[in-house]
Amino acid sequence: MTRVNQSEWQVLKSLQKAFRRLRLFFPFLFILVSITCFGVAPLSLLRAADSNAISPQAQSLPLGLPGLPKWVSTVTTSQIELGGKLFFDRGLSFNNTLSCSMCHLPEDAFASTQSARSVGMEGRTLQRNAPTLLNVVFQEMLFHDGRETSLALQAWLPLLHPDEMANPSIGYLIARVKDDPDYVRLFAQAFPGRGIDPMTLGEALAAFQSTLLSGNSRFDRWRFGGEENALSEAEKRGFELFAGKANCASCHTIDDAHALFSDSLYYNTGIGYRALTQKSESYNIQLAAGVVVEVESRYVDAISGPVPNDIGRFAITLDERDRWAYRTPTLRNVSRTEPYMHDGSIGTLDAVVEYYNEGGFRKDRSLSPLIKPLGLTQIERDDLVAFLVSLDGAEASGTQNK
Protein backbone atom coordinates (compact mmCIF):
# COMPACT_ATOMS: atom_id res chain seq x y z
CA MET A 1 0.00 0.00 0.00
CA THR A 2 1.31 3.44 -0.85
CA ARG A 3 2.00 5.60 2.13
CA VAL A 4 0.64 9.09 1.89
CA ASN A 5 2.38 11.61 4.10
CA GLN A 6 0.66 14.52 5.84
CA SER A 7 1.29 17.27 3.32
CA GLU A 8 0.36 15.10 0.33
CA TRP A 9 -2.84 14.19 2.12
CA GLN A 10 -3.71 17.86 2.56
CA VAL A 11 -3.11 18.52 -1.10
CA LEU A 12 -5.36 15.61 -2.07
CA LYS A 13 -8.06 16.85 0.31
CA SER A 14 -8.06 20.34 -1.12
CA LEU A 15 -8.11 18.95 -4.69
CA GLN A 16 -11.14 16.86 -3.72
CA LYS A 17 -12.85 19.97 -2.33
CA ALA A 18 -12.05 21.96 -5.44
CA PHE A 19 -13.39 19.18 -7.64
CA ARG A 20 -16.66 19.05 -5.62
CA ARG A 21 -17.07 22.79 -6.10
CA LEU A 22 -16.27 22.49 -9.79
CA ARG A 23 -19.10 19.98 -10.20
CA LEU A 24 -21.51 22.89 -9.65
CA PHE A 25 -19.99 24.47 -12.73
CA PHE A 26 -20.21 21.33 -14.83
CA PRO A 27 -23.02 22.48 -17.13
CA PHE A 28 -21.23 25.75 -17.66
CA LEU A 29 -17.93 23.95 -18.25
CA PHE A 30 -19.60 21.62 -20.72
CA ILE A 31 -20.85 24.52 -22.82
CA LEU A 32 -17.47 26.22 -22.68
CA VAL A 33 -15.68 23.05 -23.76
CA SER A 34 -18.11 22.44 -26.62
CA ILE A 35 -17.75 25.95 -27.94
CA THR A 36 -14.02 25.64 -27.81
CA CYS A 37 -13.91 22.22 -29.39
CA PHE A 38 -16.66 22.37 -31.96
CA GLY A 39 -17.06 26.08 -32.57
CA VAL A 40 -14.19 28.46 -32.83
CA ALA A 41 -11.36 26.08 -32.18
CA PRO A 42 -12.00 23.49 -34.88
CA LEU A 43 -11.86 26.16 -37.57
CA SER A 44 -8.54 27.49 -36.44
CA LEU A 45 -7.23 24.00 -35.72
CA LEU A 46 -8.26 22.81 -39.14
CA ARG A 47 -6.58 25.78 -40.67
CA ALA A 48 -3.43 25.23 -38.70
CA ALA A 49 -3.40 21.56 -39.67
CA ASP A 50 -4.07 22.24 -43.35
CA SER A 51 -2.55 25.56 -44.35
CA ASN A 52 -4.17 24.78 -47.70
CA ALA A 53 -7.57 25.77 -46.39
CA ILE A 54 -6.77 29.45 -46.22
CA SER A 55 -6.98 31.29 -49.47
CA PRO A 56 -3.74 33.26 -49.43
CA GLN A 57 -4.97 36.12 -51.57
CA ALA A 58 -7.78 36.90 -49.12
CA GLN A 59 -5.12 37.86 -46.61
CA SER A 60 -3.30 40.34 -48.80
CA LEU A 61 -5.98 42.27 -50.66
CA PRO A 62 -4.34 45.32 -52.25
CA LEU A 63 -5.68 48.79 -51.47
CA GLY A 64 -8.59 49.92 -53.61
CA LEU A 65 -10.22 46.54 -54.30
CA PRO A 66 -13.61 45.35 -53.02
CA GLY A 67 -14.01 42.10 -51.02
CA LEU A 68 -13.34 38.90 -52.96
CA PRO A 69 -16.30 36.78 -54.06
CA LYS A 70 -17.27 34.04 -51.64
CA TRP A 71 -15.95 31.08 -53.62
CA VAL A 72 -12.39 32.35 -53.27
CA SER A 73 -12.39 31.60 -49.53
CA THR A 74 -12.36 27.85 -50.27
CA VAL A 75 -9.48 28.05 -52.74
CA THR A 76 -6.36 26.22 -51.52
CA THR A 77 -2.68 26.80 -52.21
CA SER A 78 -2.32 23.46 -53.98
CA GLN A 79 -5.20 24.40 -56.30
CA ILE A 80 -3.51 27.73 -57.05
CA GLU A 81 -0.19 26.06 -57.77
CA LEU A 82 -1.81 23.48 -60.02
CA GLY A 83 -3.76 26.26 -61.81
CA GLY A 84 -0.51 28.15 -62.39
CA LYS A 85 1.11 25.07 -63.94
CA LEU A 86 -1.90 24.59 -66.23
CA PHE A 87 -1.98 28.28 -67.16
CA PHE A 88 1.60 28.22 -68.43
CA ASP A 89 1.43 24.76 -70.02
CA ARG A 90 1.48 24.63 -73.85
CA GLY A 91 0.60 20.96 -73.56
CA LEU A 92 -3.03 21.99 -73.00
CA SER A 93 -3.32 22.98 -76.65
CA PHE A 94 -3.95 20.42 -79.39
CA ASN A 95 -0.47 20.70 -80.95
CA ASN A 96 1.46 21.76 -77.84
CA THR A 97 2.07 25.28 -79.12
CA LEU A 98 -0.25 27.55 -77.12
CA SER A 99 -0.75 28.15 -73.43
CA CYS A 100 -3.15 30.58 -71.77
CA SER A 101 -0.13 32.71 -70.91
CA MET A 102 0.79 33.25 -74.55
CA CYS A 103 -2.25 35.48 -75.08
CA HIS A 104 -2.48 36.66 -71.46
CA LEU A 105 1.17 37.56 -70.89
CA PRO A 106 2.29 38.23 -67.31
CA GLU A 107 4.61 41.00 -68.56
CA ASP A 108 1.67 42.66 -70.37
CA ALA A 109 -0.57 42.74 -67.27
CA PHE A 110 -1.97 39.38 -68.46
CA ALA A 111 -3.23 40.90 -71.74
CA SER A 112 -1.44 40.92 -75.15
CA THR A 113 0.15 44.07 -76.46
CA GLN A 114 1.81 42.69 -79.58
CA SER A 115 -1.17 42.63 -81.89
CA ALA A 116 -4.57 44.30 -82.04
CA ARG A 117 -6.41 41.03 -81.94
CA SER A 118 -4.98 37.88 -80.42
CA VAL A 119 -3.13 35.41 -82.57
CA GLY A 120 -4.16 31.83 -81.98
CA MET A 121 -3.71 28.35 -83.42
CA GLU A 122 -1.32 28.28 -86.39
CA GLY A 123 -1.17 32.06 -86.52
CA ARG A 124 -4.90 32.58 -87.02
CA THR A 125 -6.08 36.02 -85.90
CA LEU A 126 -8.96 35.98 -83.45
CA GLN A 127 -11.89 38.34 -83.58
CA ARG A 128 -10.94 40.16 -80.40
CA ASN A 129 -8.24 41.71 -78.28
CA ALA A 130 -7.24 39.68 -75.20
CA PRO A 131 -8.29 41.56 -72.05
CA THR A 132 -6.19 41.76 -68.90
CA LEU A 133 -6.79 38.98 -66.38
CA LEU A 134 -5.75 41.16 -63.43
CA ASN A 135 -8.77 41.44 -61.11
CA VAL A 136 -10.78 39.15 -63.40
CA VAL A 137 -11.99 37.47 -60.20
CA PHE A 138 -14.33 40.44 -59.67
CA GLN A 139 -15.98 40.08 -63.10
CA GLU A 140 -19.42 38.58 -62.83
CA MET A 141 -19.85 38.34 -66.59
CA LEU A 142 -16.87 37.26 -68.65
CA PHE A 143 -15.67 38.21 -72.14
CA HIS A 144 -16.20 41.50 -73.94
CA ASP A 145 -19.82 40.51 -74.52
CA GLY A 146 -20.40 38.91 -71.11
CA ARG A 147 -21.33 35.52 -72.54
CA GLU A 148 -19.92 33.43 -69.66
CA THR A 149 -20.70 33.72 -65.96
CA SER A 150 -18.29 31.25 -64.37
CA LEU A 151 -14.53 31.63 -64.27
CA ALA A 152 -14.17 27.86 -63.80
CA LEU A 153 -16.24 27.07 -66.90
CA GLN A 154 -14.76 29.91 -68.96
CA ALA A 155 -11.49 28.04 -69.54
CA TRP A 156 -13.22 25.49 -71.75
CA LEU A 157 -13.98 28.11 -74.39
CA PRO A 158 -10.33 28.83 -75.33
CA LEU A 159 -9.41 25.19 -74.71
CA LEU A 160 -11.94 24.00 -77.32
CA HIS A 161 -12.04 26.91 -79.77
CA PRO A 162 -10.53 25.77 -83.09
CA ASP A 163 -8.64 29.07 -83.49
CA GLU A 164 -7.36 29.03 -79.91
CA MET A 165 -6.17 25.89 -78.14
CA ALA A 166 -8.10 23.71 -80.60
CA ASN A 167 -8.76 20.59 -78.56
CA PRO A 168 -11.30 18.47 -80.44
CA SER A 169 -13.34 17.66 -77.32
CA ILE A 170 -13.45 17.86 -73.53
CA GLY A 171 -12.88 14.11 -73.18
CA TYR A 172 -9.86 14.28 -75.48
CA LEU A 173 -8.04 16.83 -73.31
CA ILE A 174 -9.05 15.20 -70.02
CA ALA A 175 -7.64 11.87 -71.26
CA ARG A 176 -4.38 13.60 -72.20
CA VAL A 177 -4.04 15.27 -68.82
CA LYS A 178 -4.74 11.92 -67.13
CA ASP A 179 -1.83 10.42 -69.07
CA ASP A 180 0.58 12.72 -67.24
CA PRO A 181 1.59 11.18 -63.88
CA ASP A 182 2.62 14.63 -62.61
CA TYR A 183 -0.89 15.99 -63.15
CA VAL A 184 -2.47 12.84 -61.67
CA ARG A 185 -0.52 13.46 -58.47
CA LEU A 186 -1.15 17.22 -58.38
CA PHE A 187 -4.89 16.92 -59.04
CA ALA A 188 -5.21 14.23 -56.34
CA GLN A 189 -3.50 16.58 -53.92
CA ALA A 190 -5.49 19.67 -54.92
CA PHE A 191 -8.88 17.96 -55.24
CA PRO A 192 -8.91 15.01 -52.83
CA GLY A 193 -11.48 12.42 -53.89
CA ARG A 194 -12.19 14.20 -57.18
CA GLY A 195 -9.03 14.04 -59.28
CA ILE A 196 -8.94 15.09 -62.93
CA ASP A 197 -12.25 16.04 -64.52
CA PRO A 198 -13.60 18.96 -66.59
CA MET A 199 -14.69 20.85 -63.46
CA THR A 200 -11.50 20.45 -61.44
CA LEU A 201 -9.39 21.52 -64.41
CA GLY A 202 -11.46 24.70 -64.72
CA GLU A 203 -11.51 25.24 -60.95
CA ALA A 204 -7.72 25.02 -60.75
CA LEU A 205 -7.35 27.62 -63.52
CA ALA A 206 -9.91 29.82 -61.76
CA ALA A 207 -8.04 29.39 -58.46
CA PHE A 208 -4.85 30.62 -60.09
CA GLN A 209 -6.60 33.55 -61.74
CA SER A 210 -8.16 34.54 -58.41
CA THR A 211 -4.64 35.47 -57.29
CA LEU A 212 -4.09 37.88 -60.19
CA LEU A 213 -4.94 40.95 -58.18
CA SER A 214 -3.83 44.48 -58.78
CA GLY A 215 -4.44 47.52 -56.65
CA ASN A 216 -2.48 49.91 -54.46
CA SER A 217 -1.83 52.20 -57.42
CA ARG A 218 -0.82 55.79 -56.79
CA PHE A 219 -4.45 56.66 -57.37
CA ASP A 220 -5.53 54.19 -54.63
CA ARG A 221 -2.99 55.58 -52.21
CA TRP A 222 -4.31 59.08 -52.85
CA ARG A 223 -8.01 58.28 -52.90
CA PHE A 224 -8.30 55.46 -50.36
CA GLY A 225 -5.02 55.67 -48.45
CA GLY A 226 -5.05 59.38 -47.64
CA GLU A 227 -1.65 60.06 -49.26
CA GLU A 228 -2.16 63.58 -50.48
CA ASN A 229 1.05 63.62 -52.54
CA ALA A 230 0.63 60.27 -54.24
CA LEU A 231 -0.83 62.04 -57.30
CA SER A 232 0.68 64.98 -59.16
CA GLU A 233 -1.36 68.14 -59.74
CA ALA A 234 -1.94 67.15 -63.39
CA GLU A 235 -3.20 63.71 -62.35
CA LYS A 236 -5.56 65.25 -59.78
CA ARG A 237 -6.95 67.55 -62.46
CA GLY A 238 -7.29 64.47 -64.68
CA PHE A 239 -9.31 62.77 -61.94
CA GLU A 240 -11.62 65.82 -61.67
CA LEU A 241 -12.27 65.59 -65.41
CA PHE A 242 -12.71 61.80 -65.29
CA ALA A 243 -15.32 62.03 -62.54
CA GLY A 244 -16.81 65.32 -63.74
CA LYS A 245 -16.85 67.10 -67.07
CA ALA A 246 -15.59 64.17 -69.18
CA ASN A 247 -18.19 61.85 -67.63
CA CYS A 248 -15.93 58.79 -67.78
CA ALA A 249 -16.86 57.60 -64.28
CA SER A 250 -20.50 57.19 -65.24
CA CYS A 251 -19.44 53.88 -66.81
CA HIS A 252 -15.89 53.35 -65.45
CA THR A 253 -17.16 53.59 -61.89
CA ILE A 254 -15.32 54.61 -58.71
CA ASP A 255 -17.00 53.63 -55.43
CA ASP A 256 -16.51 55.24 -52.02
CA ALA A 257 -14.23 52.54 -50.65
CA HIS A 258 -12.88 50.88 -53.78
CA ALA A 259 -12.79 51.16 -57.55
CA LEU A 260 -12.90 48.62 -60.35
CA PHE A 261 -13.47 51.27 -63.04
CA SER A 262 -16.27 49.21 -64.54
CA ASP A 263 -20.00 49.10 -63.88
CA SER A 264 -20.12 45.66 -65.58
CA LEU A 265 -22.74 46.97 -68.01
CA TYR A 266 -22.70 47.05 -71.82
CA TYR A 267 -22.57 50.12 -74.02
CA ASN A 268 -22.18 50.98 -77.63
CA THR A 269 -19.33 53.44 -77.76
CA GLY A 270 -19.18 53.32 -81.57
CA ILE A 271 -16.17 51.05 -82.02
CA GLY A 272 -18.09 48.11 -83.51
CA TYR A 273 -19.94 50.22 -86.06
CA ARG A 274 -16.79 52.11 -86.95
CA ALA A 275 -15.04 48.80 -87.70
CA LEU A 276 -17.88 47.88 -90.05
CA THR A 277 -17.58 51.11 -92.02
CA GLN A 278 -13.83 51.55 -91.87
CA LYS A 279 -12.48 48.14 -92.70
CA SER A 280 -8.76 48.31 -92.22
CA GLU A 281 -6.53 48.06 -95.25
CA SER A 282 -4.05 45.81 -93.51
CA TYR A 283 -3.63 43.36 -90.69
CA ASN A 284 -0.77 43.00 -88.25
CA ILE A 285 0.28 39.39 -88.39
CA GLN A 286 2.45 37.94 -85.68
CA LEU A 287 5.02 35.51 -87.09
CA ALA A 288 6.77 34.75 -83.82
CA ALA A 289 6.86 36.33 -80.36
CA GLY A 290 7.78 39.96 -81.00
CA VAL A 291 7.86 39.62 -84.80
CA VAL A 292 4.83 41.35 -86.31
CA VAL A 293 4.43 42.18 -89.99
CA GLU A 294 1.79 44.29 -91.69
CA VAL A 295 0.02 42.47 -94.51
CA GLU A 296 -2.59 43.97 -96.85
CA SER A 297 -6.08 42.72 -95.98
CA ARG A 298 -6.83 41.46 -99.50
CA TYR A 299 -4.06 38.87 -99.17
CA VAL A 300 -5.20 37.73 -95.75
CA ASP A 301 -8.89 37.68 -96.69
CA ALA A 302 -8.06 35.58 -99.76
CA ILE A 303 -6.81 32.79 -97.46
CA SER A 304 -8.90 33.14 -94.34
CA GLY A 305 -12.09 34.78 -95.64
CA PRO A 306 -13.20 38.24 -94.51
CA VAL A 307 -13.71 38.68 -90.78
CA PRO A 308 -17.45 38.92 -89.99
CA ASN A 309 -18.60 42.11 -88.24
CA ASP A 310 -18.47 41.79 -84.46
CA ILE A 311 -21.96 42.62 -83.20
CA GLY A 312 -21.07 42.53 -79.50
CA ARG A 313 -23.65 41.79 -76.83
CA PHE A 314 -26.37 41.47 -79.47
CA ALA A 315 -25.08 37.98 -80.30
CA ILE A 316 -25.87 36.93 -76.71
CA THR A 317 -29.21 38.66 -76.10
CA LEU A 318 -30.60 39.10 -79.65
CA ASP A 319 -31.87 42.41 -78.32
CA GLU A 320 -31.44 45.08 -80.99
CA ARG A 321 -30.40 47.62 -78.35
CA ASP A 322 -27.31 45.51 -77.64
CA ARG A 323 -25.87 45.72 -81.14
CA TRP A 324 -22.18 46.76 -80.87
CA ALA A 325 -22.47 46.98 -77.09
CA TYR A 326 -19.48 45.75 -75.08
CA ARG A 327 -18.81 45.36 -71.37
CA THR A 328 -17.18 48.41 -69.79
CA PRO A 329 -13.58 47.28 -69.26
CA THR A 330 -11.56 47.97 -66.12
CA LEU A 331 -9.00 50.76 -66.51
CA ARG A 332 -6.55 49.50 -63.93
CA ASN A 333 -3.07 49.07 -65.51
CA VAL A 334 -4.52 50.44 -68.73
CA SER A 335 -1.21 52.06 -69.71
CA ARG A 336 0.24 48.54 -69.97
CA THR A 337 -2.48 46.88 -72.07
CA GLU A 338 -2.47 48.72 -75.40
CA PRO A 339 -3.92 48.44 -77.99
CA TYR A 340 -7.42 49.25 -76.76
CA MET A 341 -11.06 48.29 -77.25
CA HIS A 342 -12.53 44.84 -77.94
CA ASP A 343 -10.83 44.79 -81.35
CA GLY A 344 -7.62 46.59 -80.41
CA SER A 345 -8.47 49.27 -82.95
CA ILE A 346 -7.10 52.22 -80.94
CA GLY A 347 -3.37 52.16 -80.34
CA THR A 348 -2.67 54.68 -77.58
CA LEU A 349 -4.32 56.32 -74.59
CA ASP A 350 -3.98 59.72 -76.27
CA ALA A 351 -5.98 58.38 -79.19
CA VAL A 352 -8.62 56.89 -76.86
CA VAL A 353 -9.12 60.24 -75.14
CA GLU A 354 -9.24 61.93 -78.54
CA TYR A 355 -11.91 59.45 -79.65
CA TYR A 356 -14.08 60.24 -76.60
CA ASN A 357 -13.41 63.95 -76.99
CA GLU A 358 -14.94 63.81 -80.44
CA GLY A 359 -17.99 62.07 -78.99
CA GLY A 360 -17.21 58.60 -80.36
CA PHE A 361 -18.06 57.57 -83.89
CA ARG A 362 -20.86 60.08 -84.48
CA LYS A 363 -22.16 58.37 -87.63
CA ASP A 364 -23.42 55.56 -85.40
CA ARG A 365 -27.03 56.44 -84.63
CA SER A 366 -27.27 53.84 -81.87
CA LEU A 367 -24.38 55.26 -79.82
CA SER A 368 -24.94 55.33 -76.06
CA PRO A 369 -26.39 58.74 -75.11
CA LEU A 370 -23.61 58.97 -72.51
CA ILE A 371 -21.06 59.37 -75.32
CA LYS A 372 -21.02 63.04 -76.36
CA PRO A 373 -18.46 65.49 -77.73
CA LEU A 374 -16.53 66.79 -74.71
CA GLY A 375 -14.75 69.90 -75.94
CA LEU A 376 -11.60 69.24 -73.86
CA THR A 377 -8.53 71.41 -74.42
CA GLN A 378 -5.16 69.79 -75.19
CA ILE A 379 -4.05 70.33 -71.57
CA GLU A 380 -7.23 68.71 -70.28
CA ARG A 381 -6.73 65.72 -72.57
CA ASP A 382 -3.14 65.36 -71.33
CA ASP A 383 -4.34 65.55 -67.72
CA LEU A 384 -6.89 62.84 -68.38
CA VAL A 385 -4.21 60.57 -69.85
CA ALA A 386 -1.91 61.34 -66.89
CA PHE A 387 -4.71 60.24 -64.57
CA LEU A 388 -5.19 56.97 -66.50
CA VAL A 389 -1.48 56.21 -66.14
CA SER A 390 -1.71 56.72 -62.36
CA LEU A 391 -3.94 53.60 -62.25
CA ASP A 392 -0.92 51.33 -62.76
CA GLY A 393 -1.01 49.08 -59.76
CA ALA A 394 1.12 46.81 -57.70
CA GLU A 395 0.28 43.18 -58.24
CA ALA A 396 -0.40 40.64 -55.53
CA SER A 397 0.73 37.05 -55.10
CA GLY A 398 -0.29 35.48 -58.44
CA THR A 399 2.26 37.14 -60.64
CA GLN A 400 5.01 35.87 -58.43
CA ASN A 401 3.88 32.34 -59.21
CA LYS A 402 5.95 32.38 -62.33
Ligand code: HEC
Ligand atom coordinates in the same frame (compact mmCIF):
# COMPACT_ATOMS: atom_id res chain seq x y z
C1 HEC B 1 -5.17 32.60 -78.65
C2 HEC B 1 -5.22 33.56 -77.59
C3 HEC B 1 -5.87 33.15 -76.28
C4 HEC B 1 -5.59 32.02 -75.54
C5 HEC B 1 -4.66 30.88 -75.87
C6 HEC B 1 -6.38 32.15 -74.34
N1 HEC B 1 -7.08 33.32 -74.33
FE1 HEC B 1 -8.25 34.03 -72.87
N2 HEC B 1 -8.93 35.47 -74.07
C7 HEC B 1 -8.47 35.74 -75.34
C8 HEC B 1 -9.33 36.71 -75.98
C9 HEC B 1 -9.17 37.28 -77.38
C10 HEC B 1 -10.34 37.01 -75.06
C11 HEC B 1 -11.56 37.92 -75.29
C12 HEC B 1 -12.57 37.10 -76.05
C13 HEC B 1 -13.94 37.69 -76.13
O1 HEC B 1 -14.27 38.60 -75.38
O2 HEC B 1 -14.73 37.17 -76.94
C14 HEC B 1 -10.06 36.22 -73.85
C15 HEC B 1 -10.79 36.28 -72.70
C16 HEC B 1 -10.48 35.59 -71.54
C17 HEC B 1 -11.15 35.75 -70.28
C18 HEC B 1 -12.28 36.73 -69.97
C19 HEC B 1 -11.71 37.96 -69.32
C20 HEC B 1 -12.73 39.01 -69.04
O3 HEC B 1 -12.35 40.09 -68.58
O4 HEC B 1 -13.92 38.79 -69.27
C21 HEC B 1 -10.56 34.89 -69.39
C22 HEC B 1 -10.90 34.70 -67.93
C23 HEC B 1 -9.54 34.17 -70.12
N3 HEC B 1 -9.51 34.63 -71.42
C24 HEC B 1 -8.75 33.17 -69.58
C25 HEC B 1 -8.02 32.29 -70.39
C26 HEC B 1 -7.51 31.01 -69.94
C27 HEC B 1 -7.67 30.44 -68.53
C28 HEC B 1 -6.88 30.44 -71.00
C29 HEC B 1 -6.21 29.10 -71.07
C30 HEC B 1 -7.07 27.95 -70.81
C31 HEC B 1 -6.98 31.39 -72.09
N4 HEC B 1 -7.69 32.48 -71.69
C32 HEC B 1 -6.41 31.19 -73.34
C33 HEC B 1 -7.36 35.17 -75.92
C34 HEC B 1 -6.81 33.95 -75.52
Ligand code: HEC
Ligand atom coordinates in the same frame (compact mmCIF):
# COMPACT_ATOMS: atom_id res chain seq x y z
C1 HEC C 1 -21.11 54.97 -71.93
C2 HEC C 1 -20.16 54.37 -71.05
C3 HEC C 1 -18.73 54.84 -71.16
C4 HEC C 1 -18.23 56.12 -70.97
C5 HEC C 1 -19.01 57.38 -70.65
C6 HEC C 1 -16.80 56.02 -71.13
N1 HEC C 1 -16.43 54.74 -71.43
FE1 HEC C 1 -14.56 54.08 -71.79
N2 HEC C 1 -15.31 52.30 -72.38
C7 HEC C 1 -16.63 51.93 -72.34
C8 HEC C 1 -16.81 50.67 -73.04
C9 HEC C 1 -18.10 49.90 -73.21
C10 HEC C 1 -15.54 50.33 -73.54
C11 HEC C 1 -15.20 49.09 -74.40
C12 HEC C 1 -15.53 49.39 -75.84
C13 HEC C 1 -15.06 48.31 -76.79
O1 HEC C 1 -14.39 47.37 -76.36
O2 HEC C 1 -15.34 48.40 -77.97
C14 HEC C 1 -14.62 51.36 -73.08
C15 HEC C 1 -13.24 51.35 -73.31
C16 HEC C 1 -12.37 52.28 -72.79
C17 HEC C 1 -10.93 52.16 -72.83
C18 HEC C 1 -10.15 51.00 -73.42
C19 HEC C 1 -9.81 50.02 -72.35
C20 HEC C 1 -9.24 48.73 -72.88
O3 HEC C 1 -8.65 48.00 -72.08
O4 HEC C 1 -9.39 48.42 -74.07
C21 HEC C 1 -10.42 53.27 -72.21
C22 HEC C 1 -8.96 53.59 -71.99
C23 HEC C 1 -11.53 54.09 -71.79
N3 HEC C 1 -12.71 53.44 -72.16
C24 HEC C 1 -11.42 55.29 -71.14
C25 HEC C 1 -12.50 56.16 -70.98
C26 HEC C 1 -12.37 57.55 -70.66
C27 HEC C 1 -11.07 58.27 -70.39
C28 HEC C 1 -13.64 58.07 -70.66
C29 HEC C 1 -14.06 59.50 -70.46
C30 HEC C 1 -13.52 60.43 -71.42
C31 HEC C 1 -14.55 56.97 -70.95
N4 HEC C 1 -13.81 55.84 -71.15
C32 HEC C 1 -15.93 57.08 -71.02
C33 HEC C 1 -17.65 52.62 -71.73
C34 HEC C 1 -17.58 53.99 -71.46
